[in-house]
Amino acid sequence: MNKLHTGSVYPWQTELERFLEQLEITRNRVEDSWTRQRKLTMLEKLVRAYTLHQDETGAIIDPHSESERYYSTPSYALAAAVLVKEGRHDLLESAAAALTHSIACVVEEKAPDQHPDFFPIMMMGAYRLLKHLLPEQATAWKQQLSRIEPEQTYIFTMSKMKNPNRMINWNAIMMSGEFLRAAEGLAADAKWMEAYIRSYHLPRFTGLGLYQDGPLDRPNSPFAYDIVTRFHLGVMLENGYDGGSALELRDHLRRGALSSLLALSPHGEIPPRGRSAQHQWNEAAAAFVFTTHAQQAYTAGERGLAGAFRRAADLCWQAISRWQIDNGKLHIVRNHYSSEARHGFEVYSNHTCYSLWTAAVLAHTLLYGEGIERIAPASIPAEIGSRVLETDGWFQTVIATVDGQQMLVQTSVNDPYNIPGIVRIQQTSLPSLMGPSSAGHADRGFTGFAEGDIFPLSYSPAWQTEDGKWHSLSEGIPGTLEFDRDGGIDPQDGGGSVQVEQSSASDGATDFTLLWRGPFPGVREIRTHYRQMRGKIEVEYELQGNIQHVGALIPLMAYDGRERSVIHHVMSAGEETESIRVEYAGASLEVIPTTEGTNVVWPEELTSVACRNGLLKGARLECTGSRISFIIRLPE
Incomplete structure (x- = not known):
């Protein structure tokens, strides 16, 4: 052509x-x-x-x-x-x-x-x-x-x-x-x-x-x-x-x-x-x-x-x-x-x-x-085929789509208004807000909320340092200057970097890895790996540093101002495997840990987190070691 x-x-x-x-x-x-x-x-x-x-x-x-x-x-x-x-x-x-x-x-x-x-x-x-x-x-x-x-x-x-x-x-x-x-x-x-x-x-x-x-x-x-x-x-x-x-x-x-x-x-x-x-x-x-x-x-x-x-x-x-x-x-x-x-x-x-x-x-x-x-309408890129796209300039977003399903990862590590991690998942078979469709914030910036706490909640790696404190990638890297919502931020302030280490797209799948470096508490490097197929997103986090436990923050759609979701903490037979299921607007989504020995924890600070679409409820997956993985299962 x-x-x-x-x-x-x-x-x-x-x-x-x-x-x-x-x-x-x-x-x-x-x-x-x-x-x-x-x-x-x-x-x-x-x-x-x-x-x-x-x-x-x-x-x-x-x-x-x-x-x-x-x-x-x-x-x-x-x-x-x-x-x-x-x-x-x-x-x-x-x-x-x-x-x-x-x-x-x-x-x-x-x-x-x-x-x-x-x-x-x-x-x-x-x-x-x-x-x-x-x-x-x-x-x-x-x-x-x-x-x-x-x-x-x-x-x-x-x-x-x-x-x-x-x-x-x-x-x-x-x-x-x-x-x-x-x-x-x-x-x-x-x-x-x-x-x-x-x-x-x-x-x-x-x-x-x-x-x-x-x-x-x-x-x-x-x-x-x-x-x-x-x-x-x-x-x-x-x-x-x-x-x-x-x-x-x-x-x-x-x-x-x-x-x-x-x-x-x-x-x-x-x-x-x-x-x-x-x-x-x-x-x-x-x-x-x-x-x-x-x-x-x-x-x-x-x-x-x-x-x-x-x-x-x-x-x-x-x-x-x-x-x-x-x-x-x-x-x-x-x-x-x-x-x-x-x-x-x-x-x-x-x-x-x-x-x-x-x-x-x-x-x-x-x-x-x-x-x-x-003009006869034809399918848009998000409806057919697979691709991984990295924006340029200061838009700091990776967009991965496969056959009617899209996930967005923000890569801004020092912007409290635009936190890093998976911030949106949408699929034609799901209600648009369910994925969820927006993340929390470290700083509310211009945005006001009727209820909910301000907390940086996205699908992102978490870890417990040797002092017993939990941290997450979604917290980003604090800058040396106070956040200015009008003037913006300097992406060099505070240090840190993000790069796409590898990415590929084939029939029915996308696969990419991000390497995050910076002065994170107790951690030198973080690799986040995402493999997406229709109906399933496989996520793996690998951290290098001095940590007690590795974890993953999980944002769940809880309330849109009219309808509340039903969130289940699911225990399998023998209670050896835990998972999460969300039911909202007639659809369901599951988060299934795939690392042996993973526990699902419900931190109090994640009970009610404000986002543009309403309220999120957050869970944290926790296990020993330096790696953790899970699957986000969506209806096909």
Whole structure:
């Protein structure tokens, strides 16, 4: 087959080509029922849930804080305008009122919560759709929009910040809307953007096309802000951006789309690392990226790739739809706690804002995806074949998939917000949260929880030192500097290193070994070996150092805010072998020790551990020696 164009060497080129060859051989066609009409119905239900919260000025009022929050109103304006375009004409007046109010907020520098940078892309999207329907109002909108001075109006500009490290996702988000304003003739030009793109945004892209958000000298690289920044820059390209950085930017976004496709879970979720993880807008942004790249691939004659992108977009819609409740609103984070509880919310997470921003991004996806139904959906990489992928830059994640099953190992050893170990297991036959789907934290960082203890709990090695104390790899390596959730961390601080010692993928299996070195208490080196097959993950830990016992931490899904799991400590005949079985949402998962003499212990500090999805309960496997192994058995 011909190699796909990815510019210079694409790190995952071999895995990408192998996947496309598998698609050609299997000629796999997927019927997933995610038609454009179904997507419109989901969007309309979400938007109309907030029409009830619009006041006489056009603002959307958050029912929990009883005030207008962040960029809820322009998000509503765009989403409602797209629905008007699709024939829901009764929303015209409401959409127009929200747009009028939003423009006034920016021009008068009164944007709620000081977030004007997020307004222009949604205001301009709504303006373009409504201006022909309401010509008199459009004249007033045009006059107001023409008054905006970017360096003065917005916050994340060099004029305001005077700091290149602060030219993060906010700046790219603002520019995407400002490009649309220039394209409409409402700004002098868009040439000023070139310096920002060239100096502050292109350097953040890795070889995989992933955008590293955070300070330039030590980006903290959340997957959420990778995907959302690529969404905004993608809107610019879709609208004709052809500046001096266009070719390089297009290559980065192409690579990023391919990488997101290869990393997407079988449940349609992006990896969970970093702040804002598991918020529904993550997958909304991914849906846009996959939709636009499906159409680009189809136009280029890459029909198999186009089908996989189409399927990936549909799975993202499906991932979000699972969390839409009967009244149309969303659980904005993947748990069933009430919005008032704010479990798993970041300090800045707001129910109305993030519900409506999700709606706005999905509306963009429909707006730019009118031709996607001509593309037949095909399996995504997580559904067929086997591969082990190591992210580049500061994303510090190893992704292993085999035939509808995926496991993620984070390799950050000195970041208390992103702990090391297996942090997610998902399989098509399991409920998405069961694996579990997220780990605990050593430091809550931005995240708040309604209940549960903060503890670094993941599938990770543990050991007892000669002083009788237990430690684990998930604790990481303490740095010399206090953790700064805003500024990120220096990956060299505190020492330590991780390397992929070996990895392989064959039909129906993946196999890889990580070597961890660092100043761990009592331990010099740790090898973690993972062999994965459909329905089974075999894990072995080997430690070198002065220890009394070796162990393994086992995170178990306990409570999602609505449903509690049933956790069994199983003793076999004669009580010579112990194991663990978890029953949750009609499915079961087992953890079975395979090292002779292993005991299952339930430490008090692991009784109730907070995670984004609810609560985890932790067990510890313990035995003598320097090695311990176990099997995670999943339904096939």
